[in-house]
Amino acid sequence: MHHLRILTGLTKVWRITILPKLPEILELRTVAQSRLFTIESMKLRFSNGVERLYERLPKRGREAVIVVAINQKNELILIREYLAGFHKYELNLPKGTVDPGESYEEAANRELKEEAGFGAKKLDYLREITLAPGHMGFSLHVILARELFPESLPGDEPEPMEVEQYPFEEADDLVSSVFISESRSIAAIKIAEVFLSRESKNSRV
Amino acid sequence: MHHLRILTGLTKVWRITILPKLPEILELRTVAQSRLFTIESMKLRFSNGVERLYERLPKRGREAVIVVAINQKNELILIREYLAGFHKYELNLPKGTVDPGESYEEAANRELKEEAGFGAKKLDYLREITLAPGHMGFSLHVILARELFPESLPGDEPEPMEVEQYPFEEADDLVSSVFISESRSIAAIKIAEVFLSRESKNSRV
Numbered sequence: 001m002h003h004l005r006i007l008t009g010l011t012k013v014w015r016i017t018i019l020p021k022l023p024e025i026l027e028l029r030t031v032a033q034s035r036l037f038t039i040e041s042m043k044l045r046f047s048n049g050v051e052r053l054y055e056r057l058p059k060r061g062r063e064a065v066i067v068v069a070i071n072q073k074n075e076l077i078l079i080r081e082y083l084a085g086f087h088k089y090e091l092n093l094p095k096g097t098v099d100p101g102e103s104y105e106e107a108a109n110r111e112l113k114e115e116a117g118f119g120a121k122k123l124d125y126l127r128e129i130t131l132a133p134g135h136m137g138f139s140l141h142v143i144l145a146r147e148l149f150p151e152s153l154p155g156d157e158p159e160p161m162e163v164e165q166y167p168f169e170e171a172d173d174l175v176s177s178v179f180i181s182e183s184r185s186i187a188a189i190k191i192a193e194v195f196l197s198r199e200s201k202n203s204r205v
Numbered sequence: 206m207h208h209l210r211i212l213t214g215l216t217k218v219w220r221i222t223i224l225p226k227l228p229e230i231l232e233l234r235t236v237a238q239s240r241l242f243t244i245e246s247m248k249l250r251f252s253n254g255v256e257r258l259y260e261r262l263p264k265r266g267r268e269a270v271i272v273v274a275i276n277q278k279n280e281l282i283l284i285r286e287y288l289a290g291f292h293k294y295e296l297n298l299p300k301g302t303v304d305p306g307e308s309y310e311e312a313a314n315r316e317l318k319e320e321a322g323f324g325a326k327k328l329d330y331l332r333e334i335t336l337a338p339g340h341m342g343f344s345l346h347v348i349l350a351r352e353l354f355p356e357s358l359p360g361d362e363p364e365p366m367e368v369e370q371y372p373f374e375e376a377d378d379l380v381s382s383v384f385i386s387e388s389r390s391i392a393a394i395k396i397a398e399v400f401l402s403r404e405s406k407n408s409r410v
Contacts, residue, residue: 009375010382020294020367023287032237034244036260036340039237042289050363054289055241057262082228083338084247084259089225090338130386132336132343133288133295135241139386158255162225170214172399175392177215181335181344187380187391194377 021047036060059137066095066184067108068126068192069118069145075165076189077116077148078180082159091164091174093185095140096155108143114155116163120145126191129184142188144195226252241265264342271300271389272313273331273397274323274350280370281394282321282353283385287364296369296379298390300345301360313348319360321368325350331396334389347393349400 027043
């Protein structure tokens with residue numbers, strides 16, 4: 001019964017994935033560029049003939065990871081960081097870019113050491129998530145880090161980050177609270193919850 | 206026992222929210238501007254004296270909403286839209302900007318009619334979520350829409366969107382699948398799940 005339901009929902013969705021025809025890119029050019037960002041203008045013709053001018057921020061630079069780190073007391077590791085977009089501090093998950101030659105898991109482990117002072121003996125790749133794919137080419141790889149041990153590495157942060165250990169089973173309170181707002185962190189927590197609940201179901205079979 | 210645990214987790218987090226001192230903004234200027242985006246350069250001095258040059262995309266224009274719409278069969282309303290950031294189609298939640306004079310709930314209802322062909326008799330404001338607050342001033346208001354009825358409004362989309370109705374109780378499969386990738390949609394689904402589970406618990410008391 002459970003398997004049948006999974007089949008129904010995702011199979012229905014899968015069926016329609018073969019239908020749409022991508023719009024034609026009539027023109028693509030860089031309209032602005034800064035140290036970190038590029039803005040592209042995109043002239044598109046959709047398959048129904050309608051033409052539209054889009055703008056997007058294409059991906060630039062390295063891949064990035066976001067880390068759902070859970071310690072042996074089943075606590076989620078949160079950092080408190082300065083958020084320039086809103087000029088405020090908020091709780092967040094550790095994240096950062098992948099260095100040349102690093103795997104996603106290695107990058108996650110290094111960022112966790114730099115930002116939160118923990119290493120992980122167990123790292124699982126969960127999935128890739130996007131930010132605002134309608135307008136931006138940015139994405140992050142979600143890594144689950146477990147079996148933590150204290151280990152710090154110097155990072156490139158302007159100031160040491162406060163680290164908070166929050167009961168993972170109370171994640172519902174956290175994602176409904178004003179202490180955290182970032183979609184990517186809330187999405188990564190949800191994805192980790194699904195992974196952990198399936199892992200625990202499988203281990204009981 | 207349950208209430209005690211809620212108190213413990215969030216109270217611990219609350220305690221530290223009074224500590225950090227915001228960095229001083231030494232300089233803030235627009236370095237690039239396009240039709241849709243502005244890029245600002247920000248020279249900051251953190252409370253430990255370290256100075257850093259940041260870049261951010263400040264908020265521009267109107268507030269925006271994202272709609273978790275659930276029909277009477279407990280199905281989630283998904284749209285299939287073109288995503289310029291990755292030049293591909295993907296499933297997503299309806300979203301859009303708030304028109305002058307509209308409430309968030311009214312904007313959500315209108316976007317739902319324009320993008321998915323449904324109106325809602327019951328609309329709940331859930332919370333505000335941010336995108337990538339470390340670098341961007343963008344946010345969205347999450348609205349839960351229920352008691353749906355068929356009603357279409359002409360929108361500003363370049364092509365009609367395919368609408369998919371997906372079993373909400375199978376959301377775990379969806380957020381783990383390749384059919385949807387956007388953090389904001391996955392986060393909004395999680396936030397709606399928490400709201401609905403609490404509503405259902407409260408109604409049983």
